[in-house]
Amino acid sequence: xxxxxxxxxxxxxxxxxxxxxxHAVLTHINADVIGLTEADxxxxxxILAERLELHxxxxxxxxxxxxxxxxxxxxxxxxxxxxxPLTQAALxxxxxxxxxxxxxxxxxxxxxxxxxxxxxxWQAVGKxxxxxxxxxxxxxxxxxxxxxIGPGDRVLQHKNPARMRRVMLLQLxxxxxxxxxxxxxxxYTDCFRHLHPHADGFTWWTINPTTRYDYIFADxxxxxxxxxxxxxxxxxxxxxxxDHFPLLAEFKLQTSAQ
Numbered sequence: 001x002x003x004x005x006x007x008x009x010x011x012x013x014x015x016x017x018x019x020x021x022x023h024a025v026l027t028h029i030n031a032d033v034i035g036l037t038e039a040d041x042x043x044x045x046x047i048l049a050e051r052l053e054l055h056x057x058x059x060x061x062x063x064x065x066x067x068x069x070x071x072x073x074x075x076x077x078x079x080x081x082x083x084x085p086l087t088q089a090a091l092x093x094x095x096x097x098x099x100x101x102x103x104x105x106x107x108x109x110x111x112x113x114x115x116x117x118x119x120x121x122w123q124a125v126g127k128x129x130x131x132x133x134x135x136x137x138x139x140x141x142x143x144x145x146x147x148x149i150g151p152g153d154r155v156l157q158h159k160n161p162a163r164m165r166r167v168m169l170l171q172l173x174x175x176x177x178x179x180x181x182x183x184x185x186x187x188y189t190d191c192f193r194h195l196h197p198h199a200d201g202f203t204w205w206t207i208n209p210t211t212r213y214d215y216i217f218a219d220x221x222x223x224x225x226x227x228x229x230x231x232x233x234x235x236x237x238x239x240x241x242x243d244h245f246p247l248l249a250e251f252k253l254q255t256s257a258q
Contacts, residue, residue: 002253003227004097007031008106008143008214010204010244014040014066021241023051028235029248032072033095035106037145037214039068061089061108067144069093069106076101081131085123090144092131098255103135107144113155113168113175121148121179129186139221142188145244146215148179150190154200156210180215188217191229191249201231203245206238216249225251 007029015022015038026034026048034054039045042058045068049056054070059080061067067089069078078093090107105128109121132140149155157165157173184190192201192215202209218226229249232238238245 003250004253005031006033006249007246008035009246010037010145011039012242015044016041018241021237024237025235025241034070035143036068037108038065040066059091062087067091067108071095073097086127101138103140105142109147111147115176118176118178125179125182140219142217145213147213149175149177150180153212159208159210189223191216191218195229205243214247
């Protein structure tokens with residue numbers, strides 16, 4: 001079976017110091033499309049694209065956090081969105097795959113689980129849905145570091161760094177879930193949760209996993225093709241390449257071409 005491998009990966013402040021480890025991880029996974037968040041150093045992205053022999057697009061976020069996408073397939077066009085309410089960034093890339101056009105929306109929303117930030121993420125999702133609604137109804141995916149918590153997911157707050165625990169005391173450790181339910185109501189499927197209804201699937205923090213921040217969402221056209229989705233933790237470089245684990249989903253290619 002021929003598969004389309006989609007990866008989302010947070011590089012932790014650009015990844016320059018961890019470049020060799022990141023390269024080792026990406027070589028091990030060998031994904032066809034890689035959405036990079038915290039891709040703050042364009043030079044790192046260019047080096048990775050050159051070594052992996054992939055096309056790439058890189059764009060500025062609204063602040064210091066930037067975003068990129070690497071693709072085995074030609075990037076026919078791309079656009080960056082980084083204005084309120086769609087911050088920190090969303091990169092829309094239109095790819096020419098063996099199955100035809102595929103659009104990938106690689107997103108990185110504001111961090112912190114406090115209610116005002118969750119409201120901003122909810123607004124960002126609304127703007128993203130508005131943008132998608134104006135596009136042709138071609139197959140598409142939403143991937144990236146959403147920095148939000150899905151329905152029913154748990155967060156091991158007692159294992160988080162002390163500064164995060166102190167911040168969460170401001171709202172009595174309550175976690176508000178607005179952004180991801182808005183995506184789910186719009187018809188998108190959380191690929192990991194769809195295939196693993198009871199697993200934590202934590203993608204942060206690699207030295208002490210506590211939280212699932214990174215997601216791959218499939219639209220109704222891509223969902224029937226979903227075969228696997230997993231947090232990648234099977235390479236020794238992963239623990240020090242970033243503070244996030246990579247998240248990989250595989251979709252069936254309907255054509256035999258590669």
